[in-house]
Amino acid sequence: MKKMTRAIIAILVIALISASAIGCAGNQAPAPAQTQAPAPAAEKTAAPAAAAEKTEAPAPAAPRVKIRVPVYDRSKEGYPAVDDNYWTKYIQTEFGDPNNIDVEYVPIPRNDVMATYSVLISGKQSPTIMMEYDYPKVAQWANDGAMQVIDLNAFKAAAPTYYQAMVDNSQLGYTDINGKTYFVLSERPYYNTTFTYASFIRLDWIEQLGLSMPKNYAEYTNLVDKIIEAKLTDIAPLGLGLPSSAYAQNYYFRNQPVDETEWAIHSSLGTASLPWEATKKMLKRLNTEYSKGWYSREFELDSASTGGSDQMQTDFINGKSLQYGSYMSASVNWLTAFYENNPGAKLAVLSSEVSVEPGVVDQIKIRADNPFGMIVGFSSQADAAQLEASWKLMEWMIQEDSLFALENGVEGVTYVLDANGLPVTDNEYRGPEMLNHNNNIDMTCLVHASKKVGTIEQTIAAISPQGLPQDFTQELIDNYYYLKKLADDGRAYSDPVFAVAIEAESEYTATLLSLWQEYYVALVKADPSQFEALYADYSSKYLDAGYQEVIDERLEAYKAGSTTKLPK
Amino acid sequence: MLIKTEGGYDMDTAYIPPRKRNRLAFLKRDWQLYLMLVLPVAMTIIFKYAAYPGLRLAFMDFKPALGFESSKWVGMEIFQKIIKDRDFLRAIKNSLVFNFLDLAIGLPVPIILAILLNELRFKKFKRVSQTILYLPHFLSWVIVASIAYSLFKPDSGLVNVVMKSAGWIEKGIPFLTEKWHWAATYLLVGVWQGMGWGSILYLAAITGISAELYEAATVDGANRLRRIWHVTLPGIRPTIVTLLIINLGRILGSNFERLDSFANVNVKDFQYQLAIYIYDKGLASGNFSRATAVGLFQSLVGFLLVITADRVAKRLGSDGLI
Numbered sequence: 001m002k003k004m005t006r007a008i009i010a011i012l013v014i015a016l017i018s019a020s021a022i023g024c025a026g027n028q029a030p031a032p033a034q035t036q037a038p039a040p041a042a043e044k045t046a047a048p049a050a051a052a053e054k055t056e057a058p059a060p061a062a063p064r065v066k067i068r069v070p071v072y073d074r075s076k077e078g079y080p081a082v083d084d085n086y087w088t089k090y091i092q093t094e095f096g097d098p099n100n101i102d103v104e105y106v107p108i109p110r111n112d113v114m115a116t117y118s119v120l121i122s123g124k125q126s127p128t129i130m131m132e133y134d135y136p137k138v139a140q141w142a143n144d145g146a147m148q149v150i151d152l153n154a155f156k157a158a159a160p161t162y163y164q165a166m167v168d169n170s171q172l173g174y175t176d177i178n179g180k181t182y183f184v185l186s187e188r189p190y191y192n193t194t195f196t197y198a199s200f201i202r203l204d205w206i207e208q209l210g211l212s213m214p215k216n217y218a219e220y221t222n223l224v225d226k227i228i229e230a231k232l233t234d235i236a237p238l239g240l241g242l243p244s245s246a247y248a249q250n251y252y253f254r255n256q257p258v259d260e261t262e263w264a265i266h267s268s269l270g271t272a273s274l275p276w277e278a279t280k281k282m283l284k285r286l287n288t289e290y291s292k293g294w295y296s297r298e299f300e301l302d303s304a305s306t307g308g309s310d311q312m313q314t315d316f317i318n319g320k321s322l323q324y325g326s327y328m329s330a331s332v333n334w335l336t337a338f339y340e341n342n343p344g345a346k347l348a349v350l351s352s353e354v355s356v357e358p359g360v361v362d363q364i365k366i367r368a369d370n371p372f373g374m375i376v377g378f379s380s381q382a383d384a385a386q387l388e389a390s391w392k393l394m395e396w397m398i399q400e401d402s403l404f405a406l407e408n409g410v411e412g413v414t415y416v417l418d419a420n421g422l423p424v425t426d427n428e429y430r431g432p433e434m435l436n437h438n439n440n441i442d443m444t445c446l447v448h449a450s451k452k453v454g455t456i457e458q459t460i461a462a463i464s465p466q467g468l469p470q471d472f473t474q475e476l477i478d479n480y481y482y483l484k485k486l487a488d489d490g491r492a493y494s495d496p497v498f499a500v501a502i503e504a505e506s507e508y509t510a511t512l513l514s515l516w517q518e519y520y521v522a523l524v525k526a527d528p529s530q531f532e533a534l535y536a537d538y539s540s541k542y543l544d545a546g547y548q549e550v551i552d553e554r555l556e557a558y559k560a561g562s563t564t565k566l567p568k
Numbered sequence: 569m570l571i572k573t574e575g576g577y578d579m580d581t582a583y584i585p586p587r588k589r590n591r592l593a594f595l596k597r598d599w600q601l602y603l604m605l606v607l608p609v610a611m612t613i614i615f616k617y618a619a620y621p622g623l624r625l626a627f628m629d630f631k632p633a634l635g636f637e638s639s640k641w642v643g644m645e646i647f648q649k650i651i652k653d654r655d656f657l658r659a660i661k662n663s664l665v666f667n668f669l670d671l672a673i674g675l676p677v678p679i680i681l682a683i684l685l686n687e688l689r690f691k692k693f694k695r696v697s698q699t700i701l702y703l704p705h706f707l708s709w710v711i712v713a714s715i716a717y718s719l720f721k722p723d724s725g726l727v728n729v730v731m732k733s734a735g736w737i738e739k740g741i742p743f744l745t746e747k748w749h750w751a752a753t754y755l756l757v758g759v760w761q762g763m764g765w766g767s768i769l770y771l772a773a774i775t776g777i778s779a780e781l782y783e784a785a786t787v788d789g790a791n792r793l794r795r796i797w798h799v800t801l802p803g804i805r806p807t808i809v810t811l812l813i814i815n816l817g818r819i820l821g822s823n824f825e826r827l828d829s830f831a832n833v834n835v836k837d838f839q840y841q842l843a844i845y846i847y848d849k850g851l852a853s854g855n856f857s858r859a860t861a862v863g864l865f866q867s868l869v870g871f872l873l874v875i876t877a878d879r880v881a882k883r884l885g886s887d888g889l890i
Contacts, residue, residue, distance in 0.1 A: 121632035146633035
């Protein structure tokens with residue numbers, strides 16, 4: 001018995017040691033091809049040609065090139081792995097194999113992009129293509145030497161269609177940082193209108209109170225106050241969330257035209273502009289609304305980090321709140337759930353005009369997105385062959401046929417063609433050919449930021465929620481034209497893009513976001529009589545905590561001409 | 569021992585010198601134990617000592633793309649920056665205060681619990697109680713915090729809802745949304761989560777106390793409380809001292825998972841501790857040098873505290889740890 005026990009212990013220990021040894025060995029396995037010392041590209045491509053000249057013997061096969069392409073991993077339940085699915089295999093078969101290229105997808109957790117990239121870069125494992133939607137992030141990578149300088153003429157030769165799209169979209173002004181060319185840019189269709197987002201309001205409640213759709217802030221205020229008075233809901237009628245990013249939605253509250261210097265230093269998604277007058281006006285309005293009981297007393301706790309889910313959405317689905325909004329697609333789960341839970345309820349698309357209040361918001365102004373989608377750069381560890389292979393992939397993907405297949409899938413399986421010959425995708429399909437998040441957008445983002453289907457009306461029809469008792473297509477189209485008018489009137493503009501890295505921004509972003517969340521909640525919840533004093537105190541602390549350094553650096557860059565300008 | 573033979577001197581093969589024999593003997597005797605030791609030692613070497621060269625990060629302006637070789641060496645600059653950082657000082661202060669309170673409350677509670685459990689005479693009840701008390705230890709902080717929020721939210725938390733409907737309070741108690749209330753809730757939930765598990769070591773130590781001592785005390789007329797005071801507590805004193813020393817080493821450490829799960833914007837004044845600082849200003853900002861520098865600082869302070877506590881314990885007559 002004793003011997004047996006000894007033997008078992010020995011076997012277990014040996015097994016553990018072997019397992020860990022194998023584990024360690026696994027970690028030290030040869031790195032993927034591109035991390036090995038790159039052979040000069042000229043040698044690689046010249047060799048076969050030289051061989052062909054000398055003899056009649058068949059040319060040796062060109063070495064297979066491996067590229068690694070990042071893909072966002074959004075951890076969506078019910079979806080296949082982002083780096084190994086029908087469509088990654090499709091790209092390999094349709095593009096990779098014919099071109100002698102191995103395309104490997106590298107999952108990048110969507111909520112942890114920078115940290116993941118930092119680890120990959122440190123471990124000399126960075127993907128061949130490095131891309132992000134935020135300019136300061138890619139600027140930082142370029143500045144730190146993680147990306148390589150590229151020759152736009154060589155890119156034009158390798159990917160003429162892609163290059164032409166950049167020319168057509170006026171993107172050539174965004175390719176440089178510190179005077180050197182690092183980036184190419186994907187398209188963002190209809191970037192200056194936010195038509196894919198819609199906010200819905202309870203039309204049945206409005207009718208029940210004998211009111212009409214509010215057209216300005218006075219009418220809107222009257223409506224919300226009446227809803228509270230009539231006790232149409234037993235909770236606060238509106239939802240408010242804790243800001244999860246530094247995005248201060250103060251566009252309505254800015255002067256028109258906005259002062260260009262103020263815009264250059266404050267208008268940013270990277271840091272919230274707490275000390276700016278426009279942000280103050282926005283917070284002041286929220287404070288007043290909160291004090292009237294419009295929002296939950298514990299709204300800051302209703303986020304995933306404090307054990308809650310999207311409470312605002314849940315409340316709306318349960319028929320307890322007045323409005324809710326999100327990005328549109330053919331299948332919007334919360335809208336479907338809303339109608340199931342509230343038979344007979346009616347909704348309407350709410351216009352931004354309800355925010356107009358003379359002296360506070362004289363006109364609606366909106367944030368136009370950047371005139372580009374992904375800012376695409378290339379790892380400094382990639383060799384010339386990999387660079388060229390990446391460009392080939394981009395050129396292949398931007399072709400109509402490739403893009404159509406990647407965004408719609410297989411005919412008769414994931415989509416059918418309607419009477420106009422336009423694809424209608426089946427978002428419920430869960431077979432192997434199913435498309436990943438938002439029609440494979442995390443793959444096709446390499447060429448554009450959203451799917452385009454024919455005209456704008458047809459595009460909107462494709463993203464108008466289907467299978468509901470109400471059809472919102474026309475309202476969404478009207479909303480688009482309303483937003484387009486704003487853009488045509490110069491009331492939709494993007495944030496400035498800096499051609500130099502703002503170092504203070506990387507240094508203080510995390511601290512400032514944390515303070516922004518803290519002060520935002522405190523100011524919204526403050527006693528209205530103490531708002532002014534509290535705002536002054538927080539603004540000064542915020543400036544001291546690093547914001548002053550950030551805006552000083554931005555101002556310097558602006559004065560040096562290293563930023564984009566407001567459209568004239 | 570050399571033995572004279574015809575051809576000269578030869579080794580006496582039957583003879584093994586005492587030292588050599590002893591060494592082989594204890595290895596031979598306890599080989600299973602040494603084999604079992606190999607893995608933890610290997611793990612320590614690989615994950616603790618092999619990572620030491622990475623401490624260079626604290627003295628460099630490390631850029632991932634440049635690597636160790638090309639990043640700029642900046643000496644103590646990172647430390648100087650950190651020392652001047654108000655957030656760092658706030659994080660240090662909070663870490664010290666909360667860890668001290670955790671220790672002050674967290675150390676005696678498992679001891680008391682172990683003694684109470686030991687005094688239970690009804691075996692089944694004792695076993696059931698022990699199992700229930702151990703359970704919270706196996707829940708992750710994310711789950712514990714999620715339960716805490718469901719119970720203690722000011723408006724919709726179960727506890728406040730019940731107290732309000734019973735008419736005991738008019739306004740919800742901000743257990744987790746006002747910093748002083750949060751501090752108390754945070755510490756007490758911590759005690760609740762850890763006390764059962766913490767009592768295991770003490771229970772084991774109590775089991776080791778000779779029954780004769782209890783009999784002698786009983787014969788001398790000691791009642792139950794006296795027996796606890798004069799027999800049980802002195803019997804587990806070495807365990808208490810050892811755990812105290814170990815815990816002192818963690819006085820600057822902080823549990824990111826626990827702090828992050830209990831975080832909300834209203835309590836950042838207290839919740840902002842070193843683990844949060846390292847994550848926010850180090851890892852999340854891609855500033856690995858700063859994260860390493862703070863980590864190194866934490867370890868050094870912890871090391872000094874352990875040494876000091878060990879010396880003090882020895883002076884006071886206990887065995888100490890080292």
